[in-house]
Each structure stands twice: as C-alpha cells, then as structure tokens.
Amino acid sequence: MTTEVAARHEPLLQLREIGKTFANGVTALKAASLTVREGDFLSLLGPSGCGKSTALRIIAGLSSPTAGVLDWRKSLDKDHIGFVFQEPTLMPWANVFDNVWLPLRLKGKSRTEAAPAIHELLERVHLSGFEKAMPRELSGGMKMRASIARALVTRPRLLLMDEPFAALDEITRFRLNEDLLDLWQDQRFTVTFVTHSVFESVYLSNRIVVMAARPGRVFRELAVDAPYPRAEAFRTSPEYAALCRQASQVLADAMHAEGR
Amino acid sequence: MRAEVQAAPFIDREEAQRARNAKLERIGRWVLPIAIMILAIWLWDRLCVWYEIPQYILPRPGVVASTLVSDAPLLFTSLLVTLKITLLSLLLAVVGGVGLAVLFTQSKWVEMSFFPFAIVLQVTPIVAIFPLINIYVDNQTAKLLICSWIVAFFPILSNTTLGLNSVDRNLIDLFRLNGASRWQQLRFLRLPAAMPYFLGGLKIAGGLSLIGAVVAEFVAGASGQSSGLASRIIEAGYRLNAPRLFAALILISAAGIVIFLVLTLVSHLILRRWHESALSAER
Ligand SMILES: Nc1ncnc2c1ncn2[C@@H]1O[C@H](COP(=O)(O)OP(=O)(O)OP(=O)(O)O)[C@@H](O)[C@H]1O
Ligand SMILES: [Mg+2]
Numbered sequence A: 001m002t003t004e005v006a007a008r009h010e011p012l013l014q015l016r017e018i019g020k021t022f023a024n025g026v027t028a029l030k031a032a033s034l035t036v037r038e039g040d041f042l043s044l045l046g047p048s049g050c051g052k053s054t055a056l057r058i059i060a061g062l063s064s065p066t067a068g069v070l071d072w073r074k075s076l077d078k079d080h081i082g083f084v085f086q087e088p089t090l091m092p093w094a095n096v097f098d099n100v101w102l103p104l105r106l107k108g109k110s111r112t113e114a115a116p117a118i119h120e121l122l123e124r125v126h127l128s129g130f131e132k133a134m135p136r137e138l139s140g141g142m143k144m145r146a147s148i149a150r151a152l153v154t155r156p157r158l159l160l161m162d163e164p165f166a167a168l169d170e171i172t173r174f175r176l177n178e179d180l181l182d183l184w185q186d187q188r189f190t191v192t193f194v195t196h197s198v199f200e201s202v203y204l205s206n207r208i209v210v211m212a213a214r215p216g217r218v219f220r221e222l223a224v225d226a227p228y229p230r231a232e233a234f235r236t237s238p239e240y241a242a243l244c245r246q247a248s249q250v251l252a253d254a255m256h257a258e259g260r
Numbered sequence B: 001m002r003a004e005v006q007a008a009p010f011i012d013r014e015e016a017q018r019a020r021n022a023k024l025e026r027i028g029r030w031v032l033p034i035a036i037m038i039l040a041i042w043l044w045d046r047l048c049v050w051y052e053i054p055q056y057i058l059p060r061p062g063v064v065a066s067t068l069v070s071d072a073p074l075l076f077t078s079l080l081v082t083l084k085i086t087l088l089s090l091l092l093a094v095v096g097g098v099g100l101a102v103l104f105t106q107s108k109w110v111e112m113s114f115f116p117f118a119i120v121l122q123v124t125p126i127v128a129i130f131p132l133i134n135i136y137v138d139n140q141t142a143k144l145l146i147c148s149w150i151v152a153f154f155p156i157l158s159n160t161t162l163g164l165n166s167v168d169r170n171l172i173d174l175f176r177l178n179g180a181s182r183w184q185q186l187r188f189l190r191l192p193a194a195m196p197y198f199l200g201g202l203k204i205a206g207g208l209s210l211i212g213a214v215v216a217e218f219v220a221g222a223s224g225q226s227s228g229l230a231s232r233i234i235e236a237g238y239r240l241n242a243p244r245l246f247a248a249l250i251l252i253s254a255a256g257i258v259i260f261l262v263l264t265l266v267s268h269l270i271l272r273r274w275h276e277s278a279l280s281a282e283r
Helices: A002-008 A052-060 A096-106 A111-124 A140-152 A170-187 A198-204 A232-236 A238-256 B002-007 B013-050 B061-070 B072-106 B108-123 B126-136 B140-165 B169-177 B182-221 B229-238 B242-271 B276-282
Strands: A011-021 A027-037 A041-045 A067-072 A081-084 A158-162 A190-195 A207-212 A217-223
Touching (some): A011 A052, A027 A041, A027 A052, A027 A067, A027 A190, A027 A207, A041 A052, A041 A198, A052 A158, A052 A190, A052 B169, A081 A140, A096 A140, A096 B169, A111 A140, A140 A158, A140 A170, A190 A198, A198 A238, A207 A238, A217 A238, A232 A238, B013 B061, B061 B072, B061 B242, B072 B108, B072 B140, B072 B182, B072 B229, B108 B140, B126 B140, B140 B182, B169 B182, B182 B229, B182 B242, B229 B242
Parallel strands (some): A027 A217, A041 A190, A041 A207, A081 A158, A158 A190
Antiparallel strands (some): A011 A027, A011 A067, A207 A217
C-alpha cells in the first residue's frame, strides 16, 4: 500500500525552463518549470494568453519548445497520451462508436478487437446505447463525453485536457466534473487539465499551477489538500470556499504581475 | 373536451400556419414549374397558329413531339453516343480531379507548381483548343473525351483540393498524436472531410461534361466526323429540318436535367447522414 502511494507520486514528467517563441515573435512561454507527478490531477490555471495551451501542446509533442527540456521520467510513448480539446472535435461523418474506435483503428485494431474496450468506456461515460448516434444528434455534453471516451480508449497514462468543459453550461459542466473525477480515481491515469475557472480547478485538482501572461510563465503552485472522493457536497463546503478564495487571490496576483 | 385533445394534439396557430406554408411550398416547388412549362408550350403552339409561322422556322410543339417519336431510332442512337462521351469524361474528370487534388495536398510545392496549369486549361475556351487536339489526336472518341474532360475536371479538382485542405486542425493533431501515417490521414480524415466539397464539384462537373461533349461534337461535327446529337443538330440546321432540330435540343436538355438530378440524389444519399448543407436542403 505504501509503495503504491509512493509510486503514485513519483514524477512522471518535468518541464525545465521551457520557453516557446513563435515565428511571429510572440513569446508564449518563458522559462516555465513544472513537474507532473504520477497520479496527479494537475490544473494549469491562468488568464487568456498565458500559454496554457502551448504548454499542453508541448507536453503532447504537438509542438516543440524553443528552449528548455521536457524530461519524461518514465518511458512513455505517444500511445500513453490522451488529448481532449476544447471542442469535442468528433468526425461528423462517423458515429459515436467509430469516433471512439479511431485511435485504436489507427493502431491497426479491427472493429471486433476494439469493441469490448469501446463498449466499456462508453458505459463509463454514460453513453451506452448511443454507439450508432451521429455527432450532430448529440448534445454538447454528450459530444464531450464521446471525446473523453476517445481519449481514454487507448488507456493512456497521461490525459491532457485543454479547457474541455469551457463551452458547456454549468449544470452539464458540474456533472462532467464529477464523472471525470470518478474515472480518474478508478482508472488511475494522470491528468493535466487546462482551465481558466478557479472553481473548476479547485474542485478537480490536487495541485494547481497558476500561470501569468506576457510573457507566459509559471507564477505559483498551490496544493489542494481536500480528500477524494469529492462529491457534490464538496462544492458547498466552507473548505471549498476557502480554497477558492485562496486560489482567486493567487490568480489576481498573477494578473497583477503581468507585463513585468 | 378531453377526447378532442386526444384526437388531435393541440398545435398553436403559428405552428399550424408554418406547417401549412411548408406543405404549400412543397407542392408549389413541383406544380409551379410544370404549370409554367405547360403554359409556355401552349403559348408556343398558339403563336405558331396565330401568326401562321412556317414549320421550318418554328414547328408546333405537337410536330416536335411526333418527330421525337418518328426519328427516335436516329436521335436516340446519337443521344447514346453523346451520353457515352459525357459519362466517360465525367468518370475521367473524377479520377483525374481527385487524383490531382490528392497529389496536390501531399505537397505544397506540387500544388504551387501545377495549380496554375490547371487554371490555364480551365480559362482557355475549349473551342480554341480543339483544332490543336484535332491535329495531335487521331482517334475520334479520344478527341471528344479530351475536350470534354478539360471542361469538366476543374471544378472537381479545385473543390476537392479545397476540401482536403479544410480539415479541422484539432483532428489533424489527434491523428498525429496517435501516430497516423500519411495514408491513414488521407483515408480516414482528409477524404471523408472533402466529401461534401467533392460532391459539390461533381454536380457542376456533370453539367459541364455534357456541355463539353456537345461543344466538342459541334467542333468535330463541322468536319463531319461525329455521330452524336450535336451533329444531328448541325445536319438538321443545314436541311432546315426545324422539328428534328428542336427534338434533338430537347433530348440534350433532358439529358442534362437527368444528370443533374441523379448527381443531386447521389450527393444527398451520401451526405444525408452527416453534412449540414444536406440537412438544410431537406428542410
Ligand atoms: N501558432 C501560434 N503562432 C503564433 N502565436 C501563437 C500561436 N499559438 C499561440 N500563440 C500566442 O501565444 C500566446 C499564448 O497562447 P496560448 O494559446 O498558449 O494561450 P492560452 O493560455 O491557452 O490562452 P486561452 O486561455 O485564451 O486559450 C498567445 O499570445 C497567442 O497569441
Ligand atoms: Mg488555450
């Protein structure tokens, strides 16, 4: 038990002094350092333009840093990363099953080989029975659920999420927050979650990395010590309110520190 | 009261009005053009009678219809020749257009180098190019095919190129993240994403391939080398056989309409399940 807990907190990857300057001269990240630990639910919180998406894309290997090193502590290959975008980005010509099948299909898994994993995941995200539905027939929340299922179907060790619930209404967002936490606790992957909602980051994460803009950088790190599982009641607890106040304060400081 | 509600679900006045309008529109879409057509034919017939127009200038509709029947063997054989060229060139336009588009999207450099040539081919009037083709190509069918193909392939090429390039960036990232090969990206992402664009181009190309075929026959037919509908029209023109001329003309239009309807149906069937424009067309 103790060894397992220890294993869950070993560093999975480290960003050391990562910098990214785009061809147009914009410095999206400057000397950003952070450590993602095995089993973390880590949120990147910050104002628009502080380089959250850029950091996530660098971690995913979709973009390469102009400075610094990205250090994977455990041998991970691309199979072990799942990515969820802000929009569901489902293929509109394929039904839910085929959309979730895609990552496995690209790795050469046939429909029948992939089917058990897909059905299981669809059940986990509460989309059982919608296998044949086309994306346009789904609500925004359901599309996002399908998108999450697609990201998890390869059983990734690290799930990267870029403001996945930002476009959803609050009720749907709360429900998806809970379901995501359930999945995370169940399947024990590591999450790096980009958001600009203080409330969402406090509710979900055990660690919050607050970022500042112009140039994008890591401003401060916060630990959220509230125990899991966090049920709906957590949202109304004084503890949650206090944590949110604390995080808001840090975010306000980060925004105040901009441009210096 | 309760029974009444069960018998007919309550619809408010606005919804009822909307349903009525939609129904009227559906009927009108078919009835109006047909009614106007009948009226025009009737007027045509009356004009011929009122002004005693001679048959070699403007034949009465009835005469055209009976010519269509009496000359059927001749006209339909010619129609078949024209249709063969049309469909074959459409097929080649699809193969060539899609093939070139795929080639273009494999490399920006290829696209930059060759797209201008496609445009040159497109903007040069086919009638002006034909004499050249006539010199270089011997085979009659090949001549007509080349002509018709040049006219028809461009919309397919340009639309498909556009479609292949207008893929959601995030989906491309997702494919990269999952280590998709170039071929997989083409097969599972770019080609399906380009489908609506391609079908749009196909609809235009269908009409153009018929026009291309007929124009090519006209130019070739002037030197008496063709047996398609265009040569029937030229022939009839020489002989002042206006009824046959009209009959041939009607066959060409009818062929064009049928091609358009078939392609519209095909694209509707393919896109029905997912594409937005197909959906709004349904409404
Ligand atoms: N491909 C690119 N080329 C040029 N500049 C870019 C590119 N991508 C991002 N940027 C710039 O880098 C900065 C950081 O962008 P990034 O998308 O990482 O911010 P973000 O924190 O995700 O913001 P948001 O919360 O609005 O999504 C911005 O100023 C943006 O304009
Ligand atoms: Mg972003």
